[in-house]
Amino acid sequence: MAKQIQQQCPRFSVVLLERGSRPKLDIEDDERKIPNPRSYALSPKSLNLLKDAVAQNQSESRFAYYNSMQIWEASSPAMLVFSSHDLEESDHLGAFVEDSVLVKSLWNYLQECEGKGNSNLSLHTNVSLYSLDVESDRVNLKISKINEENKIMKELSTDLLIAADGARSPIRSQLGIPFQGIEYGRTAVTFTVEVDEHFLHNTRAYQRFLSNGPIALLPTFSKRHFVVVWSTTPQEAEKLKSMAPADLVQQLNNTLQRGPERLAPLFEESSSAGGTSLFNNLAYGIDRLLDTVHYGMGMRHWSDDPAKFVAPPQITNVASARFAFPLSCKVVPQFQYRRRVALLGDAAHTVHPLAGQGLNLGLDDVEVLTEILRKSHDAGMEAGQFLDEYQKDRQVKIPAMVGGIHTIHSLFGNKSVPLLHGKSIGMSLINQGGLLRKQLAKIATGL
Secondary structure, three states: OHHHHHOOOOOOOOOOOOOOOOOOOOOOOHHHHHOOOOOOEEHHHHHHHHHHHHHOOOOOOHOOOEEEEEEEEEEEEEEEEHHHOOOOOOOOOOOEEHHHHHHHHHHHHHHHOOOOOOOOOOOOOEEEEEEEEEEEEEEEEEEEEEOEEEEEEEEEEEOEEEOOOOOOOOOHHHOOOOOOOEEEEEEEEEEEEEEEOOOOOOOOOEEEEEEEEEEEEEOOOOEEEEEEEEEOHHHHHHHHHHHHHHHHHHHHHHHHHOOOOOOOOOOOOOOEEEEOOOOHHHHHHHHHHHHHHHHHHHHHHOOOOOOOOOOOEEEEOOOOOEEEEEEEEEEOOOEEEEOOOEEHHOOEOOHHHOOOOOHHHHHHHHHHHHHHHHHHHOOOOOOOOHHHHHHHHHHHHHHHHHHHHHHHHHHHHOOOOOHHHHHHHHHHHHOOOOHHHHHHHHHHHHO
């Protein structure tokens, strides 16, 4: 956000307050070899927003561009494959990038801007919010700054405060804005793995839906490494974190190497005293017909086309520490406060990682808010003059996207046999129906 305002609204002074220290801008030796599992999926739209900072700091070599995403479900013969062939505006679906690489690129860019004599940007680190007072014409802040061994209290005043301070936002809390939604009762475990050196499809991402949540295998800049994101129950997550590496590798391969499977019969077999009933014969016939439909549609994708199923790589080793975080789906009821405070990113919404949209939604906030601030800037008005427009835009788009992701999570979490059959046919129809698949790919990539 600071980068966008600094570039597009030069009349506005930008002060960035960061709780942590300035990151070390050099990449450590171990980071050069093994990708960090703390990574993001960036859509083509998000990549375009960040391209100048990335290009300036020559960090694009750490971006893992992928051109296909393969989705399939346990106990179902159907699958869904999105590919770059579904897009006209981009030759890839997006890229995976490590958090540390993205942060360092942006910090380096901002520091170079700050160092210029006529810069409208000022960076402050090791800062925490002490108090906040929103008046009709100003926002007054009292912050504490740790400088070497001293703690210094400082007062600031601004026309507009942008809260991009994370899911546990102190600004949102002090303003009393509720954060409404669902705690899934699920935990995501993420770590880097090493794969078989002969694997060739390192530009494809994989996601398999299991009974307790999805497991994703995501490519990295290294052809020998992928990142695992496994969503499951908190109890199972603890087991995954403490499991011996060899046992974890075996469990990963057992889980990911299983392709589309046969569905359970729609009708349970039953018997009657008088022998086989007419109903049982009819039920048997319907189940055989469904088998023919499911597998006929599924076999179409074993041909040589971009939508065919590709077995994931064999995992050979666990290459990093394992991290875990709870999963939730939450949205604020208001994205601005008295035209003096704007909320964006995780401070305004959180989503399940199954669609890889968390950071992309935040960057979409950035793009929308920048356009509105530029409108104020160019008109010579106060920065927050048109914040009501930001509110209206976000109140429509964010709940729709968050609700869609939640619906996908709920749909794949439901193991009703009739619903499984319906999902299987639906996924196969989408996979074969180019227009619908292309439209879904455009929505997912922000194009």
